[in-house]
Amino acid sequence: MSRKLNYREAMREAMHEALVADPRVFLMGEDVGRYGGTYAFSKGFLDEFGPERIRDTPLSELGFVGAGIGAALGGMRPIVEVMTVNFSLLALDQIVNTAAAYRHMSGGQFSVPLVIRMTTGAGRQLAAQHSHSLEGWYAHIPGIKVLAPATIEDARGMLAPALADPDPVVIFEHAGLFNMEGELPDDWTVDIRSAKVRRVGRDVAIITHGGSLPKAMQAAEQLAAAGIEAEVVDLRVLRPLDTATIAASVAKCHRAVVVDEGWRTGSLAAEVMARIMENVFYELDAPVARVCSEEVPIPYARHLEAAALPQPEKIVAAVKEMLG
Amino acid sequence: MIDHRAPPPPAGPVPWDKKFALRLLADMVRIRRMEEKSAEMYGAGMIRGFLHLYIGEEATGVGALHALQPEDNIVATYREHGHALVRGMDMGVIMAEMYGKREGCAHGRGGSMHLFDRATRLFGGNAIVGGGLPLAVGLGLAAKMQNEKRITACFFGDGAVAEGAFHESLNLAALWKLPVLFCCENNLYGMGTALERSESQTDLCVKAASYNMPALKVDGMDIVAVHEITKQAAQRVRAGEGPLFVEYQTYRFRAHSMFDAELYRQKAEVEEWKTRGPIHTFSARLKAEGKLTEEEFLAIDARANAEVDAAVAFAEAGTWEPVEDLLRDVHAS
Ligand SMILES: Cc1ncc(C[n+]2csc(CCOP(=O)(O)OP(=O)(O)O)c2C)c(N)n1
Ligand SMILES: [Mg+2]
Numbered sequence: 002m003s004r005k006l007n008y009r010e011a012m013r014e015a016m017h018e019a020l021v022a023d024p025r026v027f028l029m030g031e032d033v034g035r036y037g038g039t040y041a042f043s044k045g046f047l048d049e050f051g052p053e054r055i056r057d058t059p060l061s062e063l064g065f066v067g068a069g070i071g072a073a074l075g076g077m078r079p080i081v082e083v084m085t086v087n088f089s090l091l092a093l094d095q096i097v098n099t100a101a102a103y104r105h106m107s108g109g110q111f112s113v114p115l116v117i118r119m120t121t122g123a124g125r126q127l128a129a130q131h132s133h134s135l136e137g138w139y140a141h142i143p144g145i146k147v148l149a150p151a152t153i154e155d156a157r158g159m160l161a162p163a164l165a166d167p168d169p170v171v172i173f174e175h176a177g178l179f180n181m182e183g184e185l186p187d188d189w190t191v192d193i194r195s196a197k198v199r200r201v202g203r204d205v206a207i208i209t210h211g212g213s214l215p216k217a218m219q220a221a222e223q224l225a226a227a228g229i230e231a232e233v234v235d236l237r238v239l240r241p242l243d244t245a246t247i248a249a250s251v252a253k254c255h256r257a258v259v260v261d262e263g264w265r266t267g268s269l270a271a272e273v274m275a276r277i278m279e280n281v282f283y284e285l286d287a288p289v290a291r292v293c294s295e296e297v298p299i300p301y302a303r304h305l306e307a308a309a310l311p312q313p314e315k316i317v318a319a320v321k322e323m324l325g
Numbered sequence: 326m327i328d329h330r331a332p333p334p335p336a337g338p339v340p341w342d343k344k345f346a347l348r349l350l351a352d353m354v355r356i357r358r359m360e361e362k363s364a365e366m367y368g369a370g371m372i373r374g375f376l377h378l379y380i381g382e383e384a385t386g387v388g389a390l391h392a393l394q395p396e397d398n399i400v401a402t403y404r405e406h407g408h409a410l411v412r413g414m415d416m417g418v419i420m421a422e423m424y425g426k427r428e429g430c431a432h433g434r435g436g437s438m439h440l441f442d443r444a445t446r447l448f449g450g451n452a453i454v455g456g457g458l459p460l461a462v463g464l465g466l467a468a469k470m471q472n473e474k475r476i477t478a479c480f481f482g483d484g485a486v487a488e489g490a491f492h493e494s495l496n497l498a499a500l501w502k503l504p505v506l507f508c509c510e511n512n513l514y515g516m517g518t519a520l521e522r523s524e525s526q527t528d529l530c531v532k533a534a535s536y537n538m539p540a541l542k543v544d545g546m547d548i549v550a551v552h553e554i555t556k557q558a559a560q561r562v563r564a565g566e567g568p569l570f571v572e573y574q575t576y577r578f579r580a581h582s583m584f585d586a587e588l589y590r591q592k593a594e595v596e597e598w599k600t601r602g603p604i605h606t607f608s609a610r611l612k613a614e615g616k617l618t619e620e621e622f623l624a625i626d627a628r629a630n631a632e633v634d635a636a637v638a639f640a641e642a643g644t645w646e647p648v649e650d651l652l653r654d655v656h657a658s
Pocket of ligand 2: 482483510511516
């Protein structure tokens with residue numbers, strides 16, 4: 002017996018479960034309490050768990066993310082919600098210079114069991130300052146794990162292992178997925194180590210993550226109608242990358258297109274392509290291609306925003322061009 | 326509810342001639358009508374993204390901006406439609422930007438939160454809370470280093486006071502005695518978080534004063550008080566006294582953005598503030614003093630509505646920037 006729920010509900014259930022299961026867990030961030038959560042992920046939590054554990058913060062991203070690090074060091078298991086990745090730039094110093102480096106620079110004496118969650122991505126006409134997809138930046142940093150749940154199962158299941166992890170874990174939730182509905186099977190299990198094949202194919206491997214996953218799936222359906230069977234690989238874990246799953250899919254399909262909402266230059270897509278070169282170069286029948294965001298701050302106007310982002314049509318076109 | 330209320334304004338009649346009084350009243354009405362229409366057009370799907378309305382807070386922006394000079398710099402937030410309009414941006418251009426049309430101030434690249442206007446020295450429309458303050462410090466620094474007489478007025482909300490950028494900026498501005506007027510529009514909430522739930526010290530003037538700058542508070546619903554205090558403040562800043570902080574105590578009547586469940590405040594509180602609405606209180610005062618007739622008010626309102634209709638027509642007749650131009654304006658060439 003599976004049941005239907007949407008991404009938002011899945012995430013809410015996951016947090017609820019964590020709060021019930023472990024008194025050390027608490028949620029902290031802007032408008033998580035009285036307001037009910039910016040995206041209603043924590044609606045009702047304040048009444049149920051009280052203001053100590055559902056902690057509204059001032060607009061002080063650097064301060065409360067840093068406080069989350071300190072609380073984790075001090076024995077708590079904080080879930081810090083940064084409203085969106087855009088505002089996490091104000092907290093970048095604490096995440097990169099402190100959380101990520103703490104274990105190493107203390108010679109392994111201390112660990113920071115902290116979960117930071119944030120919304121990422123474009124697609125809602127919010128313009129340049131509210132549309133970043135910077136998870137690739139975070140994936141650059143040793144010392145943190147970076148997750149990108151893009152399915153109902155992952156939204157429901159990734160938080161618990163993230164909280165159990167002794168190191169800082171940053172979870173990116175793409176805003177375009179929040180209303181997505183899906184079936185959650187009864188026997189779901191989720192790890193935070195592996196990439197997953199979401200669609201089995203043989204002609205081309207489409208490798209993607211987050212908000213681009215549904216776009217890649219749509220593209221694969223369109224390609225199937227044209228007789229091209231695409232395999233879709235969902236990276237899920239952006240750091241550390243699961244190179245083996247990527248390599249296996251490319252070795253099987255002999256062609257690969259990487260889809261990433263980050264900007265092309267210096268993107269996570271570039272890293273995935275490099276790993277393909279390093280590991281399965283001789284399996285390739287064609288140069289690896291990628292579909293990324295255009296190199297422009299994301300514009301407000303609907304048609305320009307759409308043109309700036311990866312779209313199913315662009316993925317289809319990239320695959321068809323590759324197949325000649 | 327905070328208990329650091331601004332002192333009551335001086336008694337007596339409105340110290341302005343009729344023409345000036347009606348001009349400021351008209352500007353508040355223009356903002357109100359423009360924003361009501363924007364909300365309607367949001368509902369109709371013509372405007373998208375976030376739309377933060379200034380409804381209820383008009384006295385603050387109108388009163389303050391009319392105390393500044395054309396050569397002054399303005400830095401604003403995402404709740405800046407009114408500021409742009411009063412500063413002199415054409416309503417049609419504002420509306421076109423919100424529609425995402427090429428005829429908008431940023432050709433539709435920025436939308437509602439990013440109104441920029443070089444001609445009136447409006448440096449945006451910043452959608453990162455607190456993001457404008459360091460910029461204002463830099464504009465002040467440039468003016469000082471080049472011996473320019475202009476001052477920089479930086480608008481921001483009560484929520485921004487919690488950001489590090491607020492503290493770093495006030496300190497720098499005071500340390501270097503820069504000509505910056507910090508205009509804090511305290512509407513008591515940052516999204517759903519009430520001031521007393523986000524500040525250990527809810528008297529924002531105490532915070533500003535700790536950086537060794539004069540800090541004044543004023544009833545932001547009273548356009549006369551707002552204008553007079555801003556005029557004095559701007560004069561002091563322009564005279565080279567260094568930065569100054571003004572807290573405008575105001576209130577937003579609508580949701581934070583286009584929709585929120587408003588779980589964080591009582592309906593009665595909103596209704597109580599509405600009784601202090603800046604347009605009807607100022608109109609009533611002018612009428613009582615014989616400076617405004619009902620006919621004149623209706624004429625002001627009709628003109629504002631006509632301007633709004635023309636702005637909407639302009640935006641609707643606007644064109645879309647071609648997709649081939651997607652990559653323009655990223656680098657100089
Ligand atoms: C750095 C940053 N954090 C969070 C947000 C999301 N956000 C946008 S407006 C807002 C409330 C700001 O309140 P305030 O400064 O009082 O201005 P108001 O909206 O009341 O005019 C929040 C939390 C943001 N835009 N930037
Ligand atoms: Mg506010």
